[in-house]
Amino acid sequence: MKLVYRLLVITLCSFATYADTLSIKQQQAWLEDINFFENQVRTKHIEPFHTLAENDFARLLKELKQDLPLLSEPQVEARLMAITGAIGDGHSNYFMMSGPHQHFPLRYKFFDNKLHVIDATKPYQHLIGAELKTINGLTVEGLFELITPLLPGIDNQFSAKTRFEFYLTLHKLLLGLGLIKESAAAQFEFELGGNTLNEQIIPVAMSEFAKLSSAFKNHSDKFNMLDIGMPGISLNLLKENKVAYFDFNAYPSFEQVIAKCKALLKQLKAAKSKYLIIDFRGNGGGSFYNGLAFSSCLLPLDQFDWKAGVFVLTDEHTFSAAMSNTVQFKQILNARIFGTPTGGDPNQFSESYRFVLPNSKRKLSVSKRYYPFLFEDTDAVYPDELIETSWLDYQQGNDTVLSAVLTEIEKIENNTCSN
Missing domain, CATH: 2.30.42.10 (PDZ domain)
Structure with a gap:
């Protein structure tokens, strides 16, 4: 009911917009789009009413249709965004930027x-x-x-x-x-x-x-990152090659991972890297199956410290497949997670079905799968070591998360030498 109350507030606010209302022709076009949207949600989402009650969904759409003569296009889009958002999962979305903006x-x-x-x-x-x-x-x-x-x-x-x-x-x-x-x-x-x-x-x-920097400040540009032929993943060998640091910024295709795996293994064997860091910060997702292919590529390397030397870095931008791989790498690679909680829920509606409204050409998505990656009540993957970045560190370009992991690796090395 809280979501519905918010939607009612949004509806009232939208009437204050200073913009031209829709023409009769535009009203008819949007009416067709809204009907198409409703059908897609009902038939393509794996469980469309897991959060928003079906009668509330129907009522909100009916009210939107009735209000069309009073609304401008930005108002219609805001209302559709609100209704889609009320479905209640991060893969059911209305993409307002798919139109002029x-x-x-x-x-x-x-x-x-x-x-x-x-x-x-x-x-x-x-x-x-x-x-x-x-x-x-x-x-x-x-x-x-x-x-x-x-x-x-x-x-x-x-x-x-x-x-x-x-x-x-x-x-x-x-x-x-x-x-x-x-x-x-x-x-x-x-x-x-x-x-x-x-x-x-x-x-x-x-x-x-688009010329402005993103909210995620990637510090890997300080390094001499190596192209490994897997678009979206780059490598840097740190600490005299002992640490293999992968900046996993986006997902390559499955075929690209498989094609370049042998060359990567040869490179890592020559470097004799012992510690593995996979950085999922800023990664909004892709296919977690391709991420699993990447981990499968690395698994034959016995030179890594698979007991205590594998780390995954996360932040609030770590979403969808990147969040899923974070959970999986903790399980199958025995990785420790450093950083801040993920933006993705490990027990999530996922796998976007995308469609385009026939008249306005606006793009939307609904969830077509459900994955329970953690059998516990949680809303995020929480790190083993919470490391936050202050405004001062951000300004100065200090990567506090990576620094914390490198310090942890030094401790492991020192303990190994002392023993």
Whole structure:
């Protein structure tokens, strides 16, 4: 009922949007799209009403159809996002960015529950490091409460934060919720060094926004990463080749893993690497079967310390297949997990069935499988060693998680030598 209450609040807020309402022709097109959406959810999702009751789903769609003459396109999309979000799993999503959109030219990341600007386009670079306080008078806390029920890719409170960091920049979403006006700058308030900064900011094209760094700051660029022929996975040999560090940023195909496995084994044998680090931070998923193929490739190497020398790094961006492989590698590789909790739920509805609405061409997905990877009541894979990154470490480019693992490896080495 809490989700439905939030949806009702969203519905009321959306009528405050300052944008043109739909024409009769547009209303008919969206009506067809909504009916198509309903059919896809009912027939393609493995269990569509595991969280949102079927009668509430039907009622929300009926109300949306009735309201079409009063709504603008951003309002319709916000409502569809809300209904899809209420289905209640991170693989059932409405992708608002599959249509035309703009972004406010800032990137954010939470540190100690404060939302900092981590990058900005040239006119606003003086805001880097500032804490966002309000947009058009609404606090970050209020925005979070209002926006997160709509967002795609949310399994738990950790992925909710990462999605909010990104989608707070999406102009059309804020417009659909009635938080900003169509052709007017939004009023942003920041705090920096004890001073309040007020800025009137207008959105920019996606192409301009895309030049900004992501909220996940990948420190592997400090290393001489080696191309192993598996796109999305790169290797660095640390500590005089004793540590094989894999930056597993994205998923290669199964065929690519198999084709390059022998060459990788030869490389690792020559290096005589003893310790293994697999970094899933920032990895939003792919096919966990391909991740299992990668682990299968490594298993023949008896040179690794399979008892105490395997580590997996995670953060709130570790989602879907990357989360699944984290659980599996803990089980089959005896890995220890360092970092922060995963954004993915190990007992999850998963495996996206993707479809496109026939008229608007907006893209959506619903879950077609369910995987219980941990037979316990939990919402994330929690690390064996919780290592968080402070704003200061982030600014200075200090990888506190990797440093903690390398320190642990030194302890293992020292204990081995002393014995």
